[in-house]
Amino acid sequence: MTRIKDVAALAGVSTATVSRVLNGMTVSPDLAAAVQRAVDELGYTPDRTARSLRRRHSELIALVVPDIENPFFTSLARGVEDVAREAGLSVVLCNTDEEVDAQEHYLRIAADENMAGVVVAPAGPSPWLARLAQRDRAVVVVDRPVPDDVDQVVFDNVDLGRRAARALVEQGHRRIACVTGPRATPTAVDRAQGWREALEEAGLPVPDDLLVHASFRVDGGESATRRLLDLAEPPDAVLATNNLVGVGVLRVLSATHHREVGLGIIGDLPFVTSRVDSTVLLQLRPREMGLTAARMLVARIRGESGPARRVVQPTRPVRLGSPAL
Amino acid sequence: MTRIKDVAALAGVSTATVSRVLNGMTVSPDLAAAVQRAVDELGYTPDRTARSLRRRHSELIALVVPDIENPFFTSLARGVEDVAREAGLSVVLCNTDEEVDAQEHYLRIAADENMAGVVVAPAGPSPWLARLAQRDRAVVVVDRPVPDDVDQVVFDNVDLGRRAARALVEQGHRRIACVTGPRATPTAVDRAQGWREALEEAGLPVPDDLLVHASFRVDGGESATRRLLDLAEPPDAVLATNNLVGVGVLRVLSATHHREVGLGIIGDLPFVTSRVDSTVLLQLRPREMGLTAARMLVARIRGESGPARRVVQPTRPVRLGSPAL
DNA sequence: TTGTAGGCGTTATCAT
DNA sequence: ATGATAACGCCTACAA
Numbered sequence: 001m002t003r004i005k006d007v008a009a010l011a012g013v014s015t016a017t018v019s020r021v022l023n024g025m026t027v028s029p030d031l032a033a034a035v036q037r038a039v040d041e042l043g044y045t046p047d048r049t050a051r052s053l054r055r056r057h058s059e060l061i062a063l064v065v066p067d068i069e070n071p072f073f074t075s076l077a078r079g080v081e082d083v084a085r086e087a088g089l090s091v092v093l094c095n096t097d098e099e100v101d102a103q104e105h106y107l108r109i110a111a112d113e114n115m116a117g118v119v120v121a122p123a124g125p126s127p128w129l130a131r132l133a134q135r136d137r138a139v140v141v142v143d144r145p146v147p148d149d150v151d152q153v154v155f156d157n158v159d160l161g162r163r164a165a166r167a168l169v170e171q172g173h174r175r176i177a178c179v180t181g182p183r184a185t186p187t188a189v190d191r192a193q194g195w196r197e198a199l200e201e202a203g204l205p206v207p208d209d210l211l212v213h214a215s216f217r218v219d220g221g222e223s224a225t226r227r228l229l230d231l232a233e234p235p236d237a238v239l240a241t242n243n244l245v246g247v248g249v250l251r252v253l254s255a256t257h258h259r260e261v262g263l264g265i266i267g268d269l270p271f272v273t274s275r276v277d278s279t280v281l282l283q284l285r286p287r288e289m290g291l292t293a294a295r296m297l298v299a300r301i302r303g304e305s306g307p308a309r310r311v312v313q314p315t316r317p318v319r320l321g322s323p324a325l
Numbered sequence: 326m327t328r329i330k331d332v333a334a335l336a337g338v339s340t341a342t343v344s345r346v347l348n349g350m351t352v353s354p355d356l357a358a359a360v361q362r363a364v365d366e367l368g369y370t371p372d373r374t375a376r377s378l379r380r381r382h383s384e385l386i387a388l389v390v391p392d393i394e395n396p397f398f399t400s401l402a403r404g405v406e407d408v409a410r411e412a413g414l415s416v417v418l419c420n421t422d423e424e425v426d427a428q429e430h431y432l433r434i435a436a437d438e439n440m441a442g443v444v445v446a447p448a449g450p451s452p453w454l455a456r457l458a459q460r461d462r463a464v465v466v467v468d469r470p471v472p473d474d475v476d477q478v479v480f481d482n483v484d485l486g487r488r489a490a491r492a493l494v495e496q497g498h499r500r501i502a503c504v505t506g507p508r509a510t511p512t513a514v515d516r517a518q519g520w521r522e523a524l525e526e527a528g529l530p531v532p533d534d535l536l537v538h539a540s541f542r543v544d545g546g547e548s549a550t551r552r553l554l555d556l557a558e559p560p561d562a563v564l565a566t567n568n569l570v571g572v573g574v575l576r577v578l579s580a581t582h583h584r585e586v587g588l589g590i591i592g593d594l595p596f597v598t599s600r601v602d603s604t605v606l607l608q609l610r611p612r613e614m615g616l617t618a619a620r621m622l623v624a625r626i627r628g629e630s631g632p633a634r635r636v637v638q639p640t641r642p643v644r645l646g647s648p649a650l
Numbered sequence: 651t652t653g654t655a656g657g658c659g660t661t662a663t664c665a666t
Numbered sequence: 667a668t669g670a671t672a673a674c675g676c677c678t679a680c681a682a
Contacts, residue, residue: 001460003675003676004675004676004677005675013652013653014652014653014654015653015675015676015677016652016653016654016655016677016678017651017652017653019676019677019678020651020652020677020678023677026651027651027652028651028652031651031652045433045436045437046437046675046676047378047437047439047674047675047676048434048437048438048439049374049377049378049383049438049439049674049675049676050378050658050674050675050676050677051675051676051677052374052658052676053372053374053375053378053658053659053660053674053675053676054657054658054675054676054677054678055658055676055677056658058374058438060417060438068393068399068402068403068418069396069399069400069403071394074393074394074399075394077393077420078393078394078420081420090419090430090431090434091419092385092417092418092419093393093417093418093419093420094415094416094417094418095402095403095406095418105415106415108370109373109415111370112370112371112372112373113373113374113383113385114372114373114374135326218596244596247596247598250598251598254598254599269598270595270596271543271569271572271595271596271597272596272597272598272599273572273575273576273579273594273597273598273599274579274597274598274599328659328660329659329660329661330659338668338669339668339669339670340659340660340661340669340670341661341662341668341669341670341671342667342668342669344660344661344662345661345667345668348661351667352667352668353667353668356667356668371659371660372658372659372660373660374658374659374660375658375659375660375661375674376659376660376661377660377674378658378659378660378661378674378675378676379659379660379661379662379673379674380660380661380674381674
């Protein structure tokens with residue numbers, strides 16, 4: 001392999017001068033040109049492990065997400081990537097599969113690899129958030145709020161639940177069920193809370209059996225919906241508090257020909273192929289969330305100080321119909 | 326931060342001994358125990374940049390894919406991850422967005438970060454494949470064959486096209502269109518070739534306007550289908566050569582109430598919500614492909630030598646109907 | 651402005 | 667079996 005000293009030898013300068021050229025420090029034009037020629041001729045690029053060791057941090061940032069198969073997080077990843085690339089950082093994507101152990105594993109690696117920073121949508125609480133901050137690494141938490149004193153970009157989840165449920169009320173539905181995620185997932189709980197508030201403010205009853213906690217995945221939406229349809233008094237509408245749950249609900253409603261049952265979804269409907277003209281859609285624009293988070297991260301990496309910020313990512317107004325048809 | 330010398334001091338041994346304990350070399354039981362105690366007490370983990378610099382390679386492998394939003398590649402990623410974790414390697418996911426520049430960027434980083442290996446589904450040809458091999462890094466190409474002399478895991482794409490088209494012929498269709506990916510994408514071309522062969526072997530004409538090259542995405546399937554439906558003699562069936570194109574075709578067929586038009590899809594239908602009872606599905610099981618590729622990669626990282634292998638990943642037989650309903 | 655040289659934290663070689 | 671020490675490749679005081 002070609003090393004910095006090979007470049008130095010070819011250019012007839014010291015390795016220090018090569019390093020300076022590579023890092024944009026002041027070097028006389030003629031030497032800089034000679035170095036650049038040598039670099040080009042040899043196709044030299046610095047060894048990033050050596051550079052990271054010396055500089056005490058790399059040019060990698062980790063994006064840790066709980067479910068890489070959920071289009072919400074892949075969109076978020078696109079946003080993070082766009083900003084990172086602009087800043088000369090590369091993103092490595094880590095999938096925790098909603099398992100805290102895997103999350104801890106990847107956060108530890110981010111620390112041990114001396115990555116410049118981490119954007120994490122937490123599968124659960126983690127001591128590593130504080131540890132990373134303490135080791136002087138940039139940390140931004142997205143989507144799911146945590147109690148730690150770190151930068152966060154989240155939605156106003158109670159408000160999301162409220163707005164989506166209100167829209168269903170305005171459509172004339174009176175028995176609106178809510179299918180949400182696990183009790184341990186704050187976004188799931190908050191959105192359900194918003195749903196409850198909207199029903200109460202409309203003077204509607206909120207029976208316990210209309211709120212179902214399921215996995216935040218397609219199968220969760222499916223099983224929950226089947227259970228709801230089996231009730232003695234089934235709902236006349238269903239609010240799905242995330243995109244995959246929404247797909248599951250929609251699948252079961254279509255398969256069982258319950259086209260009269262209203263549907264609200266917080267999130268986008270990825271790849272849907274059925275017509276959902278009257279569906280209430282509250283789109284979240286995860287890409288924008290990724291942009292916001294990555295910008296905050298880059299600012300911290302560049303040395304910005306100040307107290308942890310908690311940014312509420314705005315969303316679009318409720319709309320009707322399928323996004324693509 | 327806590328360093329190896331802190332552990333050594335606390336355990337009353339040299340750093341060399343600590344290193345030996347950490348790396349499973351022979352150390353007397355009592356010293357090993359003392360070291361382990363110190364490691365636990367300090368919560369020490371080795372600095373991976375230093376380790377990588379010294380060992381000449383890290384414990385990271387890169388998975389480079391052209392479209393992180395395509396469920397085919399996220400499934401493949403799951404397979405790679407499962408094997409990698411088992412082998413003590415961590416996967417970093419890199420999205421090239423079908424851009425060769427981005428691909429080159431990430432491959433270069435993989436080289437400069439001294440990553441142990443790379444699994445890449447190429448967006449296009451790359452000199453880095455050879456360069457990485459030359460630098461003694463493990464490389465496995467997946468999904469899209471390349472001319473380079475490197476390990477590859479691919480489908481028999483001509484056969485896929487043939488089998489899917491045959492199934493549509495057997496359903497009684499006589500004018501079967503094919504919507505495939507860009508001319509520069511070998512999988513797209515080969516699957517279309519299989520389609521052509523199946524039609525010819527059935528004695529059906531293969532008019533030029535029944536083959537449409539589009540992007541390998543949902544919008545590609547949509548626009549191609551609209552064009553096909555506008556033909557003077559529209560097709561009575563459509564073969565989509567990948568999953569996203571299939572979604573696009575299905576969307577347009579549903580939206581325009583062309584339920585009588587037959588449909589074949591090479592790949593899975595992610596998140597579909599409409600009923601597709603008579604759809605020909607040729608599922609590819611990308612996760613298995615990821616498992617295969619990662620196992621080959623791990624073997625190479627462990628030092629396996631021998632000529633480059635080209636493995637054909639088997640697929641399921643054609644089936645009918647939606648995967649989930 | 652440029653070169654020399656030390657050190658980042660780890661592993662591996664060479665003694666003992 | 668263990669310890670001292672020299673690398674790995676780069677960056678950055680410090681000196682000139």
